[in-house]
Each structure stands twice: as structure tokens, then as C-alpha cells.
Amino acid sequence: MSSSRVGLRLAACLLNISEARRKYIVENIAKAALLDKNGKKHPQVSVLNIFSDQDYNRSVITIAASVDKLGLAEDLVRHVPGCSVFLFGEADLPEKRSLVQRRKQLGWFTRRDVSALQPDLGAAPARRCGLTGVGASPYVMNCNITIDSQDMSAGREIASAIRGSNANGLKGVQAMAFPHEGKIEIACNVESFDDQEAAEISEDFQHVSYSVLGDQFSYVSPHYIEAQVKKLASDWGIGTKGRALVGFTPQECKNCAEYAIKENIGEFWKIRGGVFM
Numbered sequence: 001m002s003s004s005r006v007g008l009r010l011a012a013c014l015l016n017i018s019e020a021r022r023k024y025i026v027e028n029i030a031k032a033a034l035l036d037k038n039g040k041k042h043p044q045v046s047v048l049n050i051f052s053d054q055d056y057n058r059s060v061i062t063i064a065a066s067v068d069k070l071g072l073a074e075d076l077v078r079h080v081p082g083c084s085v086f087l088f089g090e091a092d093l094p095e096k097r098s099l100v101q102r103r104k105q106l107g108w109f110t111r112r113d114v115s116a117l118q119p120d121l122g123a124a125p126a127r128r129c130g131l132t133g134v135g136a137s138p139y140v141m142n143c144n145i146t147i148d149s150q151d152m153s154a155g156r157e158i159a160s161a162i163r164g165s166n167a168n169g170l171k172g173v174q175a176m177a178f179p180h181e182g183k184i185e186i187a188c189n190v191e192s193f194d195d196q197e198a199a200e201i202s203e204d205f206q207h208v209s210y211s212v213l214g215d216q217f218s219y220v221s222p223h224y225i226e227a228q229v230k231k232l233a234s235d236w237g238i239g240t241k242g243r244a245l246v247g248f249t250p251q252e253c254k255n256c257a258e259y260a261i262k263e264n265i266g267e268f269w270k271i272r273g274g275v276f277m
Contacts, residue, residue, distance in 0.1 A: 141247030
């Protein structure tokens with residue numbers, strides 16, 4: 001996020017946790033983000049949103065704060081016993097390896113012995129504690145499109161076709177197919193990329209551009225991602241059942257963060273709809 005009207009340099013953190021069905025646990029974790037190590041409330045931190053998915057049993061908590069309050073990786077190492085951190089994206093200097101690259105290197109989705117892995121920060125990994133990924137990006141959100149099918153092979157083909165790693169895919173998009181509520185969900189991470197030549201909104205509405213501290217970035221529009229998934233699904237004779245966005249546009253995030261911190265509203269997620277929707 002760029003410098004704000006409240007005189008702060010703001011950043012946002014998307015905290016992914018493996019819990020959604022016990023709401024009180026999710027909210028207690030969100031409230032913990034508002035406190036310092038002495039249990040006092042940070043005046044420059046706000047939880048903007050909580051998204052929970054019962055089927056996946058996971059939640060995404062959006063935290064906004066002044067930049068100097070977001071030393072997340074170091075705080076995890078200091079305060080969480082046994083925490084093992086690996087870095088990706090802009091946090092992984094100088095390599096800047098993507099989340100996909102790091103997951104493959106670490107065997108993230110396999111049942112491997114993690115104790116032999118060397119973390120970037122923290123203790124040697126233990127199965128009880130698992131691994132924690134910490135990354136940085138100018139902008140990231142999730143755009144998930146559900147196709148009206150239970151055919152996982154179709155889902156995988158569609159996800160593969162739109163991935164940025166595919167020669168004809170969508171730049172900055174990472175996609176996977178998952179069973180979800182009896183259908184197949186094409187789950188996409190949408191990241192920004194540096195593109196000085198991009199127009200504010202391209203003619204085909206594929207890319208949206210924005211500026212952070214004078215640097216120009218672009219990302220693929222969720223509307224365009226949905227249109228591409230619809231087109232690919234139709235080739236299989238399949239329709240779509242809707243789209244879910246997890247996160248904000250850069251401007252939405254900036255507006256919410258500025259308002260919440262200016263008004264000292266830590267639990268902004270509880271009133272967000274009444275203010276901005």
C-alpha cells in the first residue's frame with residue numbers, strides 16, 4: 001500500500017490458518033493480531049476482513065497496519081515455540097522464489113519427513129508444528145471460480161490452461177483445482193507484476209494497473225479470469241456456478257485501512273459491510 005492520508009506507510013497481511021469450523025478460535029486469532037506482547041492494543045493495526053470456508057476448514061484473516069508493526073516472520077520465530085518459517089516472493093531475497101517453487105522444493109503437499117528441511121528462520125521443522133510460509137508481494141488476492149461438475153480431470157485441465165507458468169496462461173495467476181461443496185473449484189492466487197507499459201485498464205479489461213510509491217504494477221482482472229474459466233469450461237460442456245473473491249483491490253484495501261486506523265477500529269471486519277458495502 002502507498003503512503004496514506006493518515007500519515008502512515010501501510011501494509012496488509014493475509015494470514016491463512018487451517019481452521020474455519022470453530023468460529024471462536026478464528027476470531028481469537030484475529031484479535032491476537034491487535035495486541036502487543038504485553039497484551040496492549042496496537043493503535044495502528046486493524047483486522048479488515050475474515051473469510052472462512054467450512055468445506056476446506058481454512059480461514060484467511062486480512063490484517064492492515066503501519067509497516068513497522070508488521071514484523072510477522074520475526075514475531076512468529078520469537079513468540080511461537082517450534083515455529084519454522086520459509087520465505088517466498090519479495091520476502092525471499094535475493095532469489096524471490098515463488099510460493100509454487102517453494103512448495104515444490106519443500107514437498108508441501110506430500111507426506112514427507114519435514115525434520116530434515118532447513119528453514120529460513122526459526123527452529124528445525126517438527127511434524128507437530130509443521131511449516132509456516134511467509135511471503136511478500138505488491139498485491140495478492142484469491143479468485144475462485146466454481147465449475148458445475150465433479151470431473152476433476154476437467155478441473156485440472158482448466159487450472160493448467162490459465163496458470164501464468166503456461167505459455168498461453170494468465171500472467172501472475174497460480175491455479176489449482178479442488179473438490180468443493182460437491183463441485184470443482186478453480187482456486188487462483190492472483191499476484192501483481194511489474195509492468196511499466198500497462199495502461200490503467202487495458203482495452204480487453206485483462207489487466208488492471210495501480211501505483212505504489214511511484215512504482216507501476218498490474219494484475220489480471222478477476223472478471224477476466226472468470227471469463228477465461230467460463231470459456232474453457234464450455235469446451236468441456238460445463239457451466240460455472242459463480243465466483244468468490246478473497247481479498248481487496250489495492251484501492252479498497254487502502255481505503256478500509258485508512259478509515260479503520262484513523263478511527264481506531266481494530267475489529268473492522270465486524271462493521272465493514274455497514275461502512276463500505
